[in-house]
Amino acid sequence: MRAAIYVRLSRDTEESTSPERQRAACGALCEARGWTVIAVEEDIDVSGFSRGLDRPGLQRILTRLAEFDVIVFFKIDRLARSTVDFAEIMKLSEAQGVALASATEPLDLTSSMGRAMAKVIAVFAELESDTTGMRVSSAHEHLRREGRYTGGRVPYGYRVAPNPDGAGKVLEINPEEAKTVRMIVERVLAKDSLMKIATDLSKTDIPSPGHTSRQTTGKRSASKQWYTNTLKKLLTNPQLLGQVIEDGKPILRTDGLPLVNRSPILDMDTWNALQNELNRRANPGGKRREGTSLLRGVLYCQVCDSRMYTYTGAKGQVRYRCIGRLKNRQRTGEQGACYGPSVPGKNTEAHVTADFLDKFGDLPVVRVVERVGEDFRPQIRQAEEALSDLEKDRYEHGLFKGDDGALRYAMQYAKLEERLASLKERQRNAKPAGVEAMPTGKTHAELWEEADIAGKRDLLLNAGAFVHVAPARRGGPKLDTSRFSVFFGEDGFIRRADADGKGTAPVIDTMAEEMDGTLF
Structure with a gap:
């Protein structure tokens, strides 16, 4: 008879059923029975419970069943850890006329009684596996409650260290990574986009959460590339508060609150402010389009007070035009008085930019940061x-x-x-919520030079930029700057609110509270 020997071990350090012992026992059985061993397949460091039949060595045997007469294994629990898996292997082998033989269990799997006994043994093997899993899970939870590190992925911002209070290991704050986390949070609260932050980080030597230099166990990437999804996962991880996570959820104390047994990287006020900002960006109505046109929300048609948007002309040149005529036709079915004036995009942007930098380029920028109130x-x-x-x-x-x-x-x-x-x-x-003016240490001109299109547009909008575009004169120059009425500051905020139909009273009240002679 042609025999295939199958060996499996969940951990290569388990001595009682080492691969060598399994191979020796299976080989001795084949020699005693006069069977010819034509294949030996192994699955080392492979769980029979979690992987089921999806094990490389087992699959190689199952795909070659026509070449064998018998499959030999050390014990039934080496072949399968669940009754369902064992029954499926038995079904597949019987269909090909292949017998199953245990090297250490006196079972005759060619008879009905032998197969029934084998299934009973498989039931107890499954029970043992479940019991072991529950025991390990319970032990891990106990260790986590005691502040011990139980292995696995190390949260960004922490590192593994010897337990100062006894045996085992604990997680302590990694100063360099914690500094990176706080820097990222500071930029998010200052309204920097995640795309810009990720791009800047990727240009530095700061390791990403997947880099080999910051992980102690498990498989990981050696890339230093940062992505927006990486930042979102990092910034929404409650482990930054020192909470202990199990199966994706915080472990709760007896009073129902999350267990905190390690030093937090962020305080609760900063965490709440961060989550509020991220939730604001997640709102589809509040998302800022990356790569948006510079003067969107700045240029307004003087004829109908509608916003002007970009389009690509016949010669491939970008222009801004009023779509009030189209909106009026969609709303009322009539053309309306506005004919949809337009202006060349590049030259108009250059004119408004020059005006902005001339007035505010040398002025320092102070960001108004929302201070989130306490909420219990x-x-x-x-x-x-x-x-x-x-x-x-x-x-x-x-x-x-x-x-x-x-x-x-x-x-x-x-x-x-x-x-x-x-x-x-x-x-x-x-403590109630409020706002706080935070100096950036840079001028508007310096920030303008560093910013992308969306960032420059934010600078214009925060400065109250509002431009009314009058109809073109027949035979006028390519860019007639006399068509532009440019406003900044309080005047611009009020005119924009009035054009958008939002009312000017709230804007006036806000300006009275926040404007102190300097631009934010």
């Missing part, structure tokens, strides 16, 4: 949910039985109620 409502909601879950555990699930159980229930309930009352009190005295 999410934590209040978590505490309330924890109270509800605790009540269900006792009165619906039958936990906390006996006098000792009732005492433990009362202590946990009292602790949660105290926590909830404290949070509600803090919410009543929460």
Whole structure:
């Protein structure tokens, strides 16, 4: 009989069923039975439970079943860790007339009773695998609650270090990576685009979250390239707050709040401000189009007060034109009084840019940064949910039985109620939101030189740029600058609000509060 030997081991360090021992036992069985070994396949460091039948060595045997008469393995749990997988292997082998033989278990798999006994053994193998998995998972959760590092991917901003309080390892802040995180957060709160931040980081020697220089275990990329998705995942990871994550969710304490057992990189106020800014950008109505035209939202038609947008003319040159006529026809079915005046894009942008830099190029830029107020409502909601879950555990699930159980229930309930009352009190005295002027240390001209198109447009809009474009004169020059009425500052903000139909009163009130003689 032609025999194929199959060897599997989840970890190459497991001595009791080492590959050498498995091969020796299977080879001895083949020699005793007079079988000719024509193939030996191995799956080392491969889990039989999580991978199922998707194991390279096993698949090589299953695709060559026509060449074998018997498949020999050390024990049933080496061949399959679940009853379903074992039944499927038995079905495939029987269809090809191939027998199964265990080198250490006295089973005759050619008889109905032998196959039934093999399935029973497979059931217990599956149970053992499940029990082991639960035991390992429980041990890992306990270690995480104790602040220990249990392996796997290291969160960006942290590094593995010896446990100063005993055995094992812990995660501590990586100063260089934490500095990078805070720099990124500062730029996001200053309204820099994720695309611009990623591009700037990729030009430096700062390793990305996937680079080999910053990970201690597992497979990773050696690229220093940063991407916007990389930044989004990094900036929305609650591990920056020192929280412990398991299966993608924070581990909760007995009071229902996230477990924090390592030093946070960001404080809660900064985290809330960061998430608010990212949520604002995620809103489709608030997204800034990358590569947008410089004067979109700046140029307005003097005839109908509609915004002017870019289009490509017959000779491939970009122009701005009013689409008020088209919008009026779509809305009322009539042409309207506006004929849709247009201006050359490149020359118009150069004229407005020169005017802007002449007036504000030497002035320093001060960014107005929103200061997010304290908000304890999410934590209040978590505490309330924890109270509800605790009540269900006792009165619906039958936990906390006996006098000792009732005492433990009362202590946990009292602790949660105290926590909830404290949070509600803090919410009543929460610090309100506000704004803060942050000097950038640069002039408008310097920022203009560094910015992309979208960034330059932001500088114009933040300066209150508003340009009214009058109809062209017959036979006039290619760029008649007398058609442009350019406004900045308070006058520009008010005119833009009026043209957009938003009302000028809120703008006037805001200007009275924020304008102090310098441009933001």
